[in-house]
Amino acid sequence: xxxxxxxxxxxxxxxxxxxxxxxxxxxxxxxxxxxxxxxxxxxxxxxxxxxxxxxxxxxxxxxxxxxxxxxxxxxxxxxxxxxxxxxxxxxxxxxxxxxxxxxxxxxxxxxxxxxxxxxxxxxxxxxxxxxxxxxxxxxxxxxxxxxxxxxxxxxxxxx
Numbered sequence: 001x002x003x004x005x006x007x008x009x010x011x012x013x014x015x016x017x018x019x020x021x022x023x024x025x026x027x028x029x030x031x032x033x034x035x036x037x038x039x040x041x042x043x044x045x046x047x048x049x050x051x052x053x054x055x056x057x058x059x060x061x062x063x064x065x066x067x068x069x070x071x072x073x074x075x076x077x078x079x080x081x082x083x084x085x086x087x088x089x090x091x092x093x094x095x096x097x098x099x100x101x102x103x104x105x106x107x108x109x110x111x112x113x114x115x116x117x118x119x120x121x122x123x124x125x126x127x128x129x130x131x132x133x134x135x136x137x138x139x140x141x142x143x144x145x146x147x148x149x150x151x152x153x154x155x156x157x158x159x
Contacts, residue, residue: 017055024048027056031066035073042069078116081125086114088128092138102138102145103127 014021027049030041045066047058058066089099089110096110103109103124112118131138 015050015053015055018050018053020050020052023050023052025051031056033066033070033073035070035077038073038077040069040073042066074119075116078113078119081120082114082116085110085120085125085128088132089114092131092135099128102141 010016011021013024015023025048028044028046030043031045033040033042042065045056045058045062047056047062049056085099089096094102096114097107099105100107100109105124109118109120113120113124127141131141
């Protein structure tokens with residue numbers, strides 16, 4: 001393998017995050033994991049940590065557990081968001097198809113949101129948060145959806 005001369009090469013023991021040399025130390029302990037407002041600690045991790053900036057590199061087993069915890073936390077966040085969307089959708093007496101129409105999503109979008117298979121974009125979540133507090137706005141949104149004609153951009157193919 002060759003190294004590009006335009007890129008700096010790390011010296012042995014140099015931290016790739018902060019560039020400090022000789023600051024690596026054995027690490028055994030917990031690291032925080034955050035997804036949105038949710039924060040958990042993943043315990044019993046092993047690896048090395050930079051004493052200057054705190055960057056950690058975990059051994060393979062610890063890395064696998066940390067990534068599994070991250071996946072579980074993301075799924076939990078998606079399921080909670082999906083449950084909230086389902087609650088508001090039912091309160092508004094909308095089918096999944098109708099909810100997808102007013103948010104501009106595909107026909108299966110709300111099914112995927114509600115089952116945690118997909119993360120709704122902030123605009124969808126914010127719209128349903130507003131409709132939860134102001135259900136009287138649903139009529140206006142339906143009107144706007146019915147009259148909205150998106151401008152389709154057709155690529156120019158030359159003459």
